[in-house]
Amino acid sequence: MIEHDIIVIGGGLSGLRAALEAKKHGADVAVISKVPPIRSHSVAAQGGINASIGSDDSWDSHAYDTVKGSDYLADQDTVEILCKEAPERVYEMENWGTLFSRTEDGTIAQRPFGGAGFPRTCYAGDRTGHNLLHTLYEQVLRSGVRIYNEWMVTRLATDSNRCTGFVALNLLDSELETFRAKAVILATGGYGRIYQRSTNSIINTGFGISLAYRAGVPIQDMEFVQFHPTTLWGTNILITEGVRGEGGYLYNKDHERFMDKYAPESMELAPRDIVARSIQTEIDEGRGFPGGYVQLDITHLGKELINERLSGIRQICIDFAGVDPIKEPIPVQPGHHYSMGGISSSKDGLTPLDGLYAIGECACISVHGANRLGGNSLLDTIVFGKRAGEHAANAVKNIAMPSEYSLNESLAEERSNIDSMMGDSGESFADVKDELRQTMQKYVGVYRNREGLETGLASVKVLEKRGEDIHVKSRVRAFNMELMNVLEVKGMLDIARVITEGALVREESRGAHYRTDFLERDDEKWLKHTLAYLKDGEPKLEYKDVTITQFQPKRREY
Amino acid sequence: MVYLKIKRQDESREWYNSFEIEETAGMTVLEALFYVQEHMDGSLCFRYACRGAVCGSCGMLINRVPRLACRTQVGIAKKENTREGSDDIFVAGQKSEEENEIILIEPLSNLKVIRDLVVDMDIFYNLVDSIKPWISSPEKHPEGGNLMSPDLREKIEKYTNCILCACCHGACPVAAKDDTYLSPATLAKAWRMHLDSREDDASRQERLDFVNSESGVWGCDLVYKCVAVCPKKVPPTMGIKALREQIEKNKEK
Ligand SMILES: Cc1cc2nc3c(=O)[nH]c(=O)nc-3n(C[C@H](O)[C@H](O)[C@H](O)COP(=O)(O)OP(=O)(O)OC[C@H]3O[C@@H](n4cnc5c(N)ncnc54)[C@H](O)[C@@H]3O)c2cc1C
Ligand code: SF4
Numbered sequence: 001m002i003e004h005d006i007i008v009i010g011g012g013l014s015g016l017r018a019a020l021e022a023k024k025h026g027a028d029v030a031v032i033s034k035v036p037p038i039r040s041h042s043v044a045a046q047g048g049i050n051a052s053i054g055s056d057d058s059w060d061s062h063a064y065d066t067v068k069g070s071d072y073l074a075d076q077d078t079v080e081i082l083c084k085e086a087p088e089r090v091y092e093m094e095n096w097g098t099l100f101s102r103t104e105d106g107t108i109a110q111r112p113f114g115g116a117g118f119p120r121t122c123y124a125g126d127r128t129g130h131n132l133l134h135t136l137y138e139q140v141l142r143s144g145v146r147i148y149n150e151w152m153v154t155r156l157a158t159d160s161n162r163c164t165g166f167v168a169l170n171l172l173d174s175e176l177e178t179f180r181a182k183a184v185i186l187a188t189g190g191y192g193r194i195y196q197r198s199t200n201s202i203i204n205t206g207f208g209i210s211l212a213y214r215a216g217v218p219i220q221d222m223e224f225v226q227f228h229p230t231t232l233w234g235t236n237i238l239i240t241e242g243v244r245g246e247g248g249y250l251y252n253k254d255h256e257r258f259m260d261k262y263a264p265e266s267m268e269l270a271p272r273d274i275v276a277r278s279i280q281t282e283i284d285e286g287r288g289f290p291g292g293y294v295q296l297d298i299t300h301l302g303k304e305l306i307n308e309r310l311s312g313i314r315q316i317c318i319d320f321a322g323v324d325p326i327k328e329p330i331p332v333q334p335g336h337h338y339s340m341g342g343i344s345s346s347k348d349g350l351t352p353l354d355g356l357y358a359i360g361e362c363a364c365i366s367v368h369g370a371n372r373l374g375g376n377s378l379l380d381t382i383v384f385g386k387r388a389g390e391h392a393a394n395a396v397k398n399i400a401m402p403s404e405y406s407l408n409e410s411l412a413e414e415r416s417n418i419d420s421m422m423g424d425s426g427e428s429f430a431d432v433k434d435e436l437r438q439t440m441q442k443y444v445g446v447y448r449n450r451e452g453l454e455t456g457l458a459s460v461k462v463l464e465k466r467g468e469d470i471h472v473k474s475r476v477r478a479f480n481m482e483l484m485n486v487l488e489v490k491g492m493l494d495i496a497r498v499i500t501e502g503a504l505v506r507e508e509s510r511g512a513h514y515r516t517d518f519l520e521r522d523d524e525k526w527l528k529h530t531l532a533y534l535k536d537g538e539p540k541l542e543y544k545d546v547t548i549t550q551f552q553p554k555r556r557e558y
Numbered sequence: 559m560v561y562l563k564i565k566r567q568d569e570s571r572e573w574y575n576s577f578e579i580e581e582t583a584g585m586t587v588l589e590a591l592f593y594v595q596e597h598m599d600g601s602l603c604f605r606y607a608c609r610g611a612v613c614g615s616c617g618m619l620i621n622r623v624p625r626l627a628c629r630t631q632v633g634i635a636k637k638e639n640t641r642e643g644s645d646d647i648f649v650a651g652q653k654s655e656e657e658n659e660i661i662l663i664e665p666l667s668n669l670k671v672i673r674d675l676v677v678d679m680d681i682f683y684n685l686v687d688s689i690k691p692w693i694s695s696p697e698k699h700p701e702g703g704n705l706m707s708p709d710l711r712e713k714i715e716k717y718t719n720c721i722l723c724a725c726c727h728g729a730c731p732v733a734a735k736d737d738t739y740l741s742p743a744t745l746a747k748a749w750r751m752h753l754d755s756r757e758d759d760a761s762r763q764e765r766l767d768f769v770n771s772e773s774g775v776w777g778c779d780l781v782y783k784c785v786a787v788c789p790k791k792v793p794p795t796m797g798i799k800a801l802r803e804q805i806e807k808n809k810e811k
């Protein structure tokens with residue numbers, strides 16, 4: 001049994017920021033991660049991070065944009081924290097070495113992003129996530145936090161409403177081990193890969209969210225799934241909103257700048273949900289190019305600007321689509337991008353289960369509501385990562401190490417779970433996974449309606465049944481990819497089920513959740529958060545109020 | 559159709575397996591490996607995360623060139639000479655004269671193999687960490703953040719683009735002979751930290767002293783193989799030369 005006062009599960013931005021803060025407060029803290037921290041999905045973030053550091057900008061204005069962008073589903077008390085603490089968190093990252101882009105006078109440069117009233121997005125070229133994550137990792141190394149690389153956490157242990165630690169699989173030899181802690185911080189990222197088309201890393205399966213869900217923790221607002229308007233046709237690698245921020249145009253096959261039909265004021269810089277639906281409509285109504293895409297054109301921006309500010313994007317287009325955006329438009333289509341929902345947690349990352357925190361994309365502190373603004377999730381990771389780390393470091397001072405009993409029990413359960421998964425016949429994980437991803441894309445995607453959601457739900461239930469019969473055929477010990485995948489596919493099924501049920505019940509359109517059979521937002525019935533609990537193997541939905549402080553819900557127009 | 563000839567390895571033996579797969583439009587070597595792992599041989603293992611050439615997980619030898627599997631197109635690699643049987647490590651693919659359709663896939667060179675295409679990256683990480691690769695800035699930052707000129711930023715950026723994929727380490731002839739050699743990526747990072755105006759002088763000097771050795775900047779043969787293979791256009795050799803100059807300049811003082 002391995003022991004630390006605090007163990008952070010996940011080495012992305014949120015996890016590292018939490019670990020660093022806990023360490024600064026003197027706690028004994030470790031990070032455990034299925035990939036080395038710098039390989040985490042955070043490294044892929046391109047466009048930037050929001051903070052109202054501009055001289056005529058203010059945190060209020062940032063908060064207003066965030067709340068409006070969220071279609072009024074965000075909790076305004078946590079949004080206030082997010083926006084107020086943003087400048088300090090960004091300056092801190094700068095001071096630790098993040099290579100932010102600069103203005104001529106040497107201050108941090110900011111670019112406009114969709115849904116924002118000011119150019120508020122700080123960036124490091126189009127490699128913001130890479131620069132932030134490497135910087136934070138360097139500082140974590142400096143601080144001496146212990147890191148367990150290439151371990152997959154498979155089960156949380158609990159003892160009378162307290163998280164006591166977890167069981168993890170050492171990928172190096174497929175052995176299970178127990179980890180005991182006074183506080184556990186989940187920072188396991190999003191679940192993009194349950195969709196067929198996603199900008200997310202292949203490792204983003206959402207398994208961490210299902211760990212909490214299975215431990216009885218509610219997961220919140222899961223039906224709100226962000227689709228990014230511009231993903232590279234084919235691989236669905238992200239083409240950052242920064243490209244439109246720098247002045248890119250969207251064209252359909254008739255060379256119409258079609259955004260003037262949907263958002264005449266903000267055009268290409270309307271919020272993501274609106275642009276994604278506009279593109280999808282163009283494609284669905286036959287104005288896309290063969291194969292289902294539209295064009296994002298930046299040829300008019302010129303070679304120099306593209307090479308200076310969008311060189312990463314240029315390289316992606318050349319490597320993965322054979323298109324040089326200096327010379328030709330980029331083929332793009334909408335794809336899953338961000339998970340607004342997640343483990344229900346509070347302003348310090350606390351979940352309803354004592355000793356368990358959740359932060360970053362796996363959590364729902366509800367700063368993004370029904371639709372996240374670009375540049376706000378990187379911010380979310382470091383603001384709430386810091387708060388959770390600090391809170392946990394103070395909390396563990398007065399808590400004794402839990403007894404080993406619940407951990408030994410969990411270990412025995414997980415052993416028998418894995419033993420029962422070994423076998424030479426049965427379903428293949430790849431088939432179940434592929435069908436799940438297609439189902440979600442088709443029925444629980446950009447546009448939703450009752451009929452489609454019911455069909456989707458029925459398919460997910462069938463896949464859950466088939467999932468019980470998936471077996472791991474390979475007996476290799478070091479890096480048994482089949483075993484890792486089988487464990488994760490089961491978690492993906494949990495999440496798909498909750499998203500689909502939540503979407504079916506929510507009979508309104510709000511932010512990223514768009515029902516063609518209920519086109520309007522319905523504040524009377526649906527200005528509330530969805531909470532899903534696992535009860536007897538099925539999700540049970542409950543609802544809770546949204547916190548509204550300064551901004552009363554208004555119609556959202558751009 | 560395309561054949562992947564994959565080097566397999568476990569604690570006790572080494573062998574090659576060939577897999578015949580259907581090539582789809584735009585397929586990358588990483589996607590091809592997933593196809594094999596998911597549909598043909600579940601025991602195959604390799605590392606991956608982002609599939610977009612940003613995380614640095616998937617470095618391996620493809621036709622004996624260290625490169626990222628996710629950034630290498632099957633359609634291009636299958637037209638190259640596999641250079642099977644050669645012990646050399648090359649810096650670029652070589653178009654083959656006849657129809658080839660075979661891609662040779664092996665674990666990254668100069669690191670110990672754990673199994674199949676997974677190598678012991680801790681060896682590489684420990685080398686990188688040995689130079690204390692962090693900015694030792696004071697706890698409190700100046701009001702409004704530190705200032706930095708766009709010019710300096712541009713100089714540093716070339717080096718911060720490193721994703722620590724270890725492709726350069728796999729290509730470096732000095733790393734092949736000497737396992738204490740700090741590695742091109744490490745030295746590139748040392749120069750990145752050195753250039754940064756936020757780094758404090760004592761740490762800068764300490765790092766400079768540390769790389770001032772045969773395992774450090776003086777070990778390099780200046781053959782630029784690292785520059786040639788880097789998928790992120792990081793120029794480690796330029797960093798190494800700059801560090802040497804800096805060391806020489808300090809001596810004169
Ligand atoms: C392509 C792309 C571009 C983006 N660009 C922007 C942007 O410009 N601005 C912005 O604000 N946001 C952006 N986002 C969103 C933002 O990058 C993410 O929301 C954020 O980085 C998530 O960070 P995280 O720390 O929550 O999780 P991640 O970085 O995903 O880290 C998750 C960690 O958890 C670990 N883990 C997961 N499961 C387990 C397990 N079972 N056991 C052990 N470890 C586990 C993983 O190894 C990993 O270390 C972008 C997202 C994408 C997809
Ligand atoms: S310098 Fe280039 S090849 Fe070497 S580790 Fe960095 S990115 Fe990879």
Ligand code: SF4
Pocket residue numbers: 726729730731732733741742777778779780781782783784785794795798
């Ligand atoms: S230039 Fe130096 S570091 Fe680069 S490959 Fe050659 S010997 Fe190695």
Ligand code: FES
Pocket residue numbers: 605606607608609610611612613614615616617626627628629
């Ligand atoms: S999978 Fe991330 S670099 Fe290839």
